[in-house]
Structure formats: C-alpha cells, structure tokens
Amino acid sequence: MAATMQPEAVRPSMNGESDFSRAKWAYLDSFLSRPGAYSDPEMFVPGEIPVKSISESAQILVIGAGGLGCEILKNLALSGFRNIHVIDMDTIDVSNLNRQFLFRAKDVGKPKASVAAEFVMKRVPGCNITPFVGKIQDKDEAYYKQFNLVICGLDSIEARRWINATLIDMVDDEDPDSLKPLIDGGTEGFKGQSRVILPTMTSCIECQLDMHAPRAAVPLCTLATIPRQPQHCIEWAHIIKWEEERKDIQLDTDEPEHITWLYQKALSRAEEFGIQGVTYSMTQGVVKNIIPAIASTNAIIAASCCNEAFKLISSSAPSLGMPGTNNYMQYTGDAGVYTFTFEHQKKDDCPVCGNLPKDLTVDPEQTLEELIESFAARPESQLKKPTLKTEGKSLYFPYPPSLEEQTRPNLKRKMKDLLSNGEQLAVSDPAYPISFRYNVSFS
Amino acid sequence: MLKIWSMKQQQQKNEAASGQAKKKKVTAAQLRVQKDLSELSLPGTMKTTFPNPDDILNFTLTITPDEGLYKGGQFNFSFAISQNFPHEPPKVKCKEKIYHPNIDLEGNVCLNILREDWKPVLNLNAVVVGLQFLFLEPNASDPLNKDAANDLMSDRDRFRRNVRSSMGGGQVKGESFDRVLLK
Numbered sequence: 236m237a238a239t240m241q242p243e244a245v246r247p248s249m250n251g252e253s254d255f256s257r258a259k260w261a262y263l264d265s266f267l268s269r270p271g272a273y274s275d276p277e278m279f280v281p282g283e284i285p286v287k288s289i290s291e292s293a294q295i296l297v298i299g300a301g302g303l304g305c306e307i308l309k310n311l312a313l314s315g316f317r318n319i320h321v322i323d324m325d326t327i328d329v330s331n332l333n334r335q336f337l338f339r340a341k342d343v344g345k346p347k348a349s350v351a352a353e354f355v356m357k358r359v360p361g362c363n364i365t366p367f368v369g370k371i372q373d374k375d376e377a378y379y380k381q382f383n384l385v386i387c388g389l390d391s392i393e394a395r396r397w398i399n400a401t402l403i404d405m406v407d408d409e410d411p412d413s414l415k416p417l418i419d420g421g422t423e424g425f426k427g428q429s430r431v432i433l434p435t436m437t438s439c440i441e442c443q444l445d446m447h448a449p450r451a452a453v454p455l456c457t458l459a460t461i462p463r464q465p466q467h468c469i470e471w472a473h474i475i476k477w478e479e480e481r482k483d484i485q486l487d488t489d490e491p492e493h494i495t496w497l498y499q500k501a502l503s504r505a506e507e508f509g510i511q512g513v514t515y516s517m518t519q520g521v522v523k524n525i526i527p528a529i530a531s532t533n534a535i536i537a538a539s540c541c542n543e544a545f546k547l548i549s550s551s552a553p554s555l556g557m558p559g560t561n562n563y564m565q566y567t568g569d570a571g572v573y574t575f576t577f578e579h580q581k582k583d584d585c586p587v588c589g590n591l592p593k594d595l596t597v598d599p600e601q602t603l604e605e606l607i608e609s610f611a612a613r614p615e616s617q618l619k620k621p622t623l624k625t626e627g628k629s630l631y632f633p634y635p636p637s638l639e640e641q642t643r644p645n646l647k648r649k650m651k652d653l654l655s656n657g658e659q660l661a662v663s664d665p666a667y668p669i670s671f672r673y674n675v676s677f678s
Numbered sequence: 679m680l681k682i683w684s685m686k687q688q689q690q691k692n693e694a695a696s697g698q699a700k701k702k703k704v705t706a707a708q709l710r711v712q713k714d715l716s717e718l719s720l721p722g723t724m725k726t727t728f729p730n731p732d733d734i735l736n737f738t739l740t741i742t743p744d745e746g747l748y749k750g751g752q753f754n755f756s757f758a759i760s761q762n763f764p765h766e767p768p769k770v771k772c773k774e775k776i777y778h779p780n781i782d783l784e785g786n787v788c789l790n791i792l793r794e795d796w797k798p799v800l801n802l803n804a805v806v807v808g809l810q811f812l813f814l815e816p817n818a819s820d821p822l823n824k825d826a827a828n829d830l831m832s833d834r835d836r837f838r839r840n841v842r843s844s845m846g847g848g849q850v851k852g853e854s855f856d857r858v859l860l861k
C-alpha cells in the first residue's frame with residue numbers, strides 16, 4: 236500500500252542520473268516534488284528546481300565535527316546535500332567514541348574533520364565532504380563567501396561570536412549572495428537549542444549572548460569555608476589550593492599527575508568535612524568543566540538544525556528565522572520532553588549587528604587630533620569624548636587618566652603611522668550607547 | 679580571451695577580499711571593554727595602570743581608601759579579561775598578601791559579582807565599586823580568610839588592631855603580611 240501512495244512525480248528525471256539512483260531519495264522527493272501543507276506557492280515550485288538546489292547548487296559549511304557535527308554531517312548527507320565542507324581543529328579522543336559515531340577505535344588520534352568526512356562519503360556515495368583541520372579564524376572572507384549556509388555545532392562561545400561577527404561584516408547591501416544564513420546548534424547535557432540567524436536582518440549571537448547562562452558558580456567563600464558537596468572540595472583544590480602550593484606550575488588539565496594531585500587534595504578535604512563521593516573521574520570532570528554529553532540531545536538538536544537547512548535551501552516549507560517570526564528553539568529533555576520556540580528580538584544596541592562597520596576615508600597625512608576634531612563635526616556622530624582603538628593598538632583613550640597619559644602622544648602622530656589601510660577602527664563615546672566601527676581606507 | 683579576463687577579475691576580487699579579511703577586526707570583547715573603560719568613573723581613591731596601553735584587557739586597579747579600617751593603605755588588583763567577556767566576568771586578584779575577611783592569602787576575592795552573580799549586563803564600573811566597598815565594609819558572613827572573619831565578628835577592636843599591624847607588614851597569628859601603607 237505504501238508503495239502505491241508514491242505519486243509519479245516523486246521521481247523527476249534528472250540529467251545524468253537514472254531513475255534508479257534517484258529512487259533512494261524517494262522519501263525526500265515526497266517533500267520536494269509536490270506542494271506541502273505549509274509551502275508558499277510563490278516561493279516553492281515543486282520538482283526539479285528544489286531537487287537541484289539541494290543536491291547540486293547548495294554549498295554547506297559545517298563548523299565542528301564533534302558530538303553535534305557527526306549528527307549534522309550524517310543528516311545533511313542523508314537529506315541529499317552533496318557539497319559539504321567541515322572545519323574542526325580537534326583530534327579524536329577515546330572518550331568521544333560512545334557518541335561521535337563516525338569514529339572508531341582505530342581513528343583515535345586522527346583529525347575529526349577528515350575521519351568524519353571520509354566515513355560519510357563512503358556510506359553515502361555521491362556526497363562530497365571537504366574537511367579542513369584547523370581553526371575557523373584561519374580562513375578569510377573569500378573562503379566563507381563560497382557557501383550558501385553555515386551550520387555550527389560548537390561548544391565554544393568564543394568561536395560562535397567570531398563566525399557571527401564575520402558573517403555579519405560580510406553582508407554587502409549590493410550583493411544578495413553575501414548574506415549567509417547561520418544555523419547554530421548547541422547542547423548542554425539534557426538541554427539544547429537551535430536557532431537561525433539572518434546576518435544583519437535578525438537577532439544575532441551577540442544579541443543573544445545573555446541566553447547562554449554562565450556556569451552556575453558556587454561562591455568562593457563556600458568553597459573556602461563550608462564545602463557541602465564533593466564538587467566543592469574539587470573546586471577548592473583547583474582554584475585555591477593549586478595557587479597556594481603550585482602557583483609556579485601551569486595547571487594542565489590533560490596531565491594525569493596534575494589531576495591526581497588535585498584529586499588527592501580534594502579527597503583529604505572531603506574527609507575533613509565528612510563528604511563522600513570524590514573520585515578521580517569526578518575531579519577530571521569538574522576541572523575540565525565537562526558537562527556530560529547526551530547522545531540523544533545531540534541527535535535532536537542536529538535534526539532540528541538540518542531540518543531548517545533543508546527548508547531554507549529548498550523553500551519547501553517555512554523555516555525558522557524569517558524576520559518577524561520565531562528564530563529560536565529551546566529544548567529541555569531532563570524533565571519530560573519539552574520545546575519552546577520564540578522570536579528573540581534583534582537588539583538596537585548590539586555591539587556587532589546594531590552598528591555595522593561603515594567605510595571611512597582618512598587622509599594618511601592627517602594627525603589623530605585632526606581626525607578626532609573632524610569626528611566632532613560629523614553630523615551623524617557628534618562625539619564629545621571619543622575613545623579610538625584598533626584591534627592591536629589603543630589610539631586615544633580620554634579616560635581613565637593613566638591611559639589618557641599613555642595614549643596622548645598619539646594625538647600628534649599621523650594616521651599613516653597609527654594604522655594601516657583597510658584596518659578597522661572602533662570609536663566609542665559616553666554620549667552613545669553603542670560603539671561605532673569604521674573600515675578605514677586612506678585617501 | 680573573454681573567459682580569461684573574467685577569471686582575472688575574479689582573481690583580483692578574491693585577492694582584494696582576502697587582503698581585507700586578513701586585517702584584524704576589533705573583537706566583540708575588546709569593543710565592550712573599550713566602552714566600559716570610557717564610561718568608568720573613578721573616585722580620587724582609585725586609579726588604573728596599563729602595563730601595555732595597547733592591551734586593554736589586562737590592567738591593575740589601585741585602591742587607596744580614604745576612610746574605614748583600611749585607610750592609609752594602598753591595594754593593587756590585577757584585572758585579566760578574556761575574549762569571552764562579558765559572558766565571563768573579569769578575573770580579579772589582589773596582588774598583595776593582606777589581612778581581610780573576604781580576600782584570602784593568595785589574593786582571591788570573594789565578591790558575588792565576580793563569580794556567582796556575574797551577568798553580562800554588569801560592567802567594569804560595577805566591579806570597581808564592589809571592590810571599593812570591600813574596604814569600607816569588610817563582611818564577616820562571606821569569609822575567605824576565616825581567622826580575619828572570626829576576629830571581625832567576635833572582637834572588632836582586635837580586628838582593627840590586626841588590620842593596622844598587617845598593613846604595616848607585621849604578623850597576625852604567626853602569618854606575616856605585605857606592607858601596604860602609603861607612608
């Protein structure tokens with residue numbers, strides 16, 4: 236019965252591909268070759284166009300090949316995407332094998348990105364995955380420009396903020412291809428979220444920074460005086476005891492001798508306070524801030540991310556993240572299974588997307604003082620006490636006094652001696668809630 | 679030929695794009711610290727020192743209380759701000775070994791907003807005000823130095839004497855402290 240339910244149109248004849256090879260995508264073609272209940276007839280023309288969008292034209296970048304990344308790569312390949320790149324700087328650790336299912340014991344020590352790519356390509360013929368072993372910061376805008384969509388499966392907030400700012404700065408109003416939707420997945424134990432960001436158009440990672448609850452910290456004085464839990468004893472050994480007795484040695488959380496030392500200190504403190512339960516592996520977990528990774532949470536969040544990618548590329552159904560609609564899905568799996576989807580509002584005073592860098596032409600022979608005077612005269616930014624900084628140099632700080640004194644000599648220096656052509660200049664002023672950024676070009 | 683020309687154009691475009699991208703951008707954390715510094719308002723009892731003025735993420739705050747039990751002393755705090763700021767609070771430590779119920783002998787500071795109550799909406803000014811307050815109102819109920827807290831709670835006069843002698847570089851209960859007196 237199920238077989239006869241498939242309408243004829245589910246197998247559009249594709250150039251260079253037989254109906255037979257397309258047959259294995261029948262489950263996808265049922266979404267791509269006929270209108271669905273929610274598809275927008277103006278956006279979605281069922282048939283060859285969306286099929287080709289998914290399988291041929293879409294270039295997808297996946298950042299992270301860990302717990303979420305393995306799921307994302309597998310899902311994308313099984314959703315018919317065939318041009319995928321993946322970035323990850325890490326190598327495979329034996330502790331990854333329980334959930335990062337693209338890796339085997341023989342792969343321990345090898346780079347995650349290449350092993351994951353190879354595994355998926357072998358299982359899904361026709362799918363091309365290009366790995367890059369390294370940091371996202373190693374790549375420049377020309378690299379990110381080649382993708383239609385970026386999916387993040389990261390555990391680092393710093394990396395998320397970097398790719399977010401990069402994609403936002405890449406948006407060029409004249410060029411529709413410069414806008415790359417960013418899908419971000421994240422998990423922490425039984426909780427997770429997926430969100431879709433249209434750089435410069437909707438609320439960004441920086442707008443949503445307060446959504447990442449900082450790690451619940453125990454007051455330092457509790458650790459120091461009245462520990463109640465085994466974790467308190469470990470934190471005490473980590474934060475207080477190490478500094479006291481071994482401050483000249485840099486703590487290396489991958490060094491067994493260091494963990495053993497902390498473990499023994501924590502254990503004797505726990506005995507002193509009659510606390511049970513301090514173990515070596517708990518010590519490792521607390522010190523390395525390991526939140527147990529739950530395979531099912533990763534699977535759910537990755538599924539949601541890839542579902543959004545499929546909808547965005549094919550237009551077959553409305554996706555998360557369109558301006559004025561929901562862009563954030565929160566999942567909680569520790570007390571039943573619960574999801575909550577809402578619209579996170581873009582912040583006007585967001586330091587990244589609230590004020591996009593503007594182009595500024597500067598006379599290289601002009602002094603910094605003259606530039607600051609010209610700022611005061613600019614109608615759009617009547618700055619009173621501007622602070623000016625580039626990534627590597629503090630140009631002028633009117634406050635605090637020590638910095639003012641140190642940066643004052645720069646006022647008489649020429650702009651060409653203070654920054655280079657194309658560099659970014661950040662300007663803040665107490666009169667404005669946000670900072671301005673300028674991409675400087677010399678006249 | 680036409681094809682070659684368009685390839686060349688593409689090449690130039692790529693070069694231009696990559697040349698520009700290699701120029702470092704001001705990071706979100708730097709932007710926020712720059713903003714926080716420009717909005718800082720330090721009373722006469724506090725000043726900052728930047729060992730490297732181009733690195734605004736690392737500096738020292740010097741507090742010279744002009745009232746309270748710690749009047750006459752000079753206390754230096756190192757501020758180390760990570761690229762995760764303001765998601766993470768700044769790391770603040772007292773550079774001298776001092777006798778204070780909320781600061782341990784290693785310089786760790788028990789101030790709620792530096793740890794459990796930190797929120798990204800808080801700024802450097804809030805931290806500075808909090809540190810100043812520790813010298814005006816040492817708090818025996820959040821002890822990091824238990825001896826000092828017990829002294830403060832049980833015998834305020836003895837606590838006062840201990841503060842004075844520790845600030846002069848003397849010993850309290852066999853523990854010697856750094857001299858922090860201005861004169």
Ligand SMILES: [Zn+2]
Nearest residue numbers: 439442585588
């Ligand atoms: Zn934003």
